[in-house]
Amino acid sequence: MPIVGDRPAPPVRPADGAPSATEEVPTATAAPAPPEVQELPTTERPAGGRAGRDLRAAIGVGVGLVAVIVASLFVWRPAFLAVLVTAILVAVAELTRALGAGRLGPPLVPLLVGTLAMEGLAWSRGPTGLVVGFLLTALAVLLWRLGHGPAGYLEDAAAGVLVALYVPLLAGFAVLLLVPDDGAVRVLAFIATVVASDVGGYAAGVLFGKHPMAKSISPKKSWEGMVGSVVACMLMATPFLVLWLDAPWWSGLVFGAALAVSATVGDLGSR
Template identity: 55%
Template sequence: MSEDAPPVENNASGDAGQAPGEVVGPPLGAAVASAARAGRAGRNLPAAIGVGVGLAALVLVTLFTSKIAFAAVIAAAMGVGIWELVRAIRPVEARPPMIPLVVGGVGTIAITYVSGPEALLLGLLLTVVAVVIWRIPDGPVGFQRDVTAAVLVATYVPFLGGFAVLLEVADDGVMRIIAFIATVACSDIGGYAAGVLAGRHPMAPTVSPKKSWEGMAGSLIACAIGGAAFLELGFDNGAWWEGVIYGLAIAVAATLGDLTESMIKRDLGVKDMSSLLPGHGGLMDRLDSLLFAAPVAYLLLTAFAPPA
């Protein structure tokens, strides 16, 4: 029985010392087992690990086997992210139209894969135009609010995510994607380790109480080391000092992405963007750092290690 199970009512043949009709909670053994399965934040740890491994496997298999398949994974992720964000926004009375946002977001990823950076901006513009046209028949009440929310969604999710496609389409796109994702992971790991071991001074207590300046220092150090290694060893025309700059920039961007989503969730009054991924929350809860870091990774890797 899970820890969220409702209390049960005993009948006349219940345990000794309990009157008929007395309301009791789940058995002690089940409660202990459920607590053991949950992480420190109340997450289901085995489920979280299983989902994480599954997502990592999907990314790695498609990345190393087919560029089109990996781009399709990005497009699907952007579609799900848009769906989650629109659903989270609607309870605060904004009504960004779902269909043109999802279709436009997925289409933006598709045309970016085919045509490059100019198509990414074109996709954003076409999505906004589609949103405006879709929203006009509903009348003027709330028009500005709904369109503004839709522009935020279109920019935050598919536009930023499109830079990952631009990383992938290069001849050495596999290495660029690995350098991008792994450096963001360095930020998470370094920040978590330093925060747990030495975190004393909150960075933004009203937005994300668990983030500390010590954790930020850990992210910067880990990303600087990881970035230096990737630029020196992973690219023929990269240098370690450029990798340090790259890593520091990724650490800042990833942290800003995390804080931005935390602020959005607090403003919306939600803990997670959805419950789609057991033990993780929503897909957007896993994409926040990556989305902000993607354009930084694309611009700096293009500058420091230009594609052949």
């Protein structure tokens, strides 16, 4: 305590309401955190709907593709060949990239060149030309990959031959359909039946689908949708084959059912 003369100085009193030096200042306590706001249930449906796809986008893309295909088929058939070859080249590049992500290295350059050769030979030489083009493409894949060393050669070479077999060889049958005089109608019948398979399966699956075909692979694909796909394919294929291709009525049923089954199996296998 400070000393003034012989007497100690009087203590300094704090102002009214202020704590003294010896008093403890209470600490401010944090306000309790507000309770967590629970997420309210929403009635908004996912953009893809029950079938898991954007229907508007699918319809828009489909209409655009049909317009391009029909125009190229009936105006100048080589134009359709150019559209088809472009799509095949894109598919080859995409499949090669997907296999590369899985640590396989199919050589892209011989596959692209071989695709052009296969479709060109199919157009000019028919089935024999398509087979010869495939064999030359497979040989080119083996030789090209050999120049990159022995490490992983068998896996990469086998993947390259698989790409050549799965994409340009099978797509070459569309080129073979186009070659005859009624090739435009044949191709259009095939495309229309494929579209019917997708539309019929989608509609039946959304309206009646309750029993999934392969839940672990494609939960949205149902047996009811499969039946709708088969029926739609039959209804679409029969008029084309009977009226424009002079085929017996039952051929449309067989063709429609076969296409629906193969399209469904291919869809499940690609997932």
